Amino acid sequence: MLCSAILYWMYRDFDFSSMIGFMEREMDWTWMWLSFPFGILAQMFRAWRWKQTLEPIGERPRTATAVHSVFVSYAVSLVVPRIGEFMRCGVLNRCDNVSFAKALGTVVVERAIDSLLILAITLATLFMQMQVFSIFFDKTGVNIIDFLGRFTTTGYLVTVICGIAALTSLYFVRRKLYIYNKVKTTVNGITEGLLSLRQVKNIPLYVFYSLGIWASYFLHYYLTFFCFDFTAGLSMACALVTFIIGTIAVIVPTPNGAGSWHFAVKTMLILYGVAETDALYFVLIVHTVQTLLVALLGVYGWMMLSLKGSRAPESNA
Secondary structure, rough: OOHHHHHHHHHHHOOOOHHHHHHHOOOHHHHHHHHHHHHHHHHHHHHHHHHHHHHHHOOOOOOHHHHHHHHHHHOOOOOOOOHHHHHHHHHHHHHOOOOHHHHHHHHHHHHHHHHHHHHHHHHHHHOOOOHHHHHHHHHOOOHHHHHHOOOOOHHHHHHHHHHHHHHHHHHHHOOOOOOHHHHHHHHHHHHHHHHHHOOOOOOOHHHHHEEEEEEHHHHHHHHHHOOOOOOOOOHHHHHHHHHHHHHHHHHOOOOOOEEEEOOOHHOOOOOOOOOOHHHHHHHEEEEEEEEHHHHHHHHHHHHHHHHHHHOHHHHHO
C-alpha cells in the first residue's frame, strides 16, 4: 500500500508512453549490461561469507546451495519484504540439513555487520557532502530530533512499563507452555549462531567478503549513471550520496524498496542539477531493470535447487 501510494504520487503526471522510445534511443545499454555482474557478485559474496560463518558452529552447507538460497531469498523478498532471510535459512535446512536456528543466528550477525559498514560509509559521506544532505533533509522534512521530540516523558515511561510487564508475563507463561523446551532449544541455536563470528577462522577473508558486498552493490548502481547523458557527467561523490540515501530508503518494508527508493534517489539527483523528468526516468528504469535481475536470479536459484535435491543427513557431519 505504501509502495503504491508513493509511486502513484511520484508518477501521477508522468508520460509512460515515452518510456519505450527513451529506452531505445536515449540509453546506452552497454553500461547497464556491465553493471549486472556486480549485482550478481554482491549476492555471491553474501553467500560465501554466510558459509564461512556457519562452518565454525558445525554447519557445512554446499557452496552452491548457499549461493542459490541467497538468490531465492532476494527474489522472495520482492513479494513479501524481509521474508527472504527466513527463506534462505529454510532452504539450507531442507537441502543440506543445516540447523534453521543456527542459520538464523548467523543471518542476524551478518545484518549487524552490514549495518555497521553502511553506518560508517554514511558518516564518511555525510561529512564529505554535508551541504547536500542538509538541503535534502530540509526538502523532505526529515528531522530525527523533531521526530523523537514528539514522544513525551510520560510516553516513554508508559512504553518501558508495558515492556517490563510483557517480559514478566512471558517469563511466567513460558514455563506453562508445552513448547517451552522446543523454544529453548531454538533460542540456544540462535545464540550459537550469533556467537559464530568469534570462531571465524579467516577474518581477512570475512572482511574482504563484507567489503566486497557493498563495493559490488555500489558499482552495480554507479555504472548505470553512464547509461544516461544527464547522469554520465556527475561525480562519483554524487553517486555515493545517492547510493547511501537509496540504501537507507530500502529499509522501508516495500518490495526492493520500491517507492521509497525512487523518491529518495530522485530528490538527491535533482539537488545535483538533474531535471525532474530525467530523474524520474533514471529511478524508474534503473530500479525496474535491477529488480528484474533479482527476480531472474531467484528463478535460476530455485531451478538449480530443485535439480540438485537434498543432501543425505550423514554427509553433513
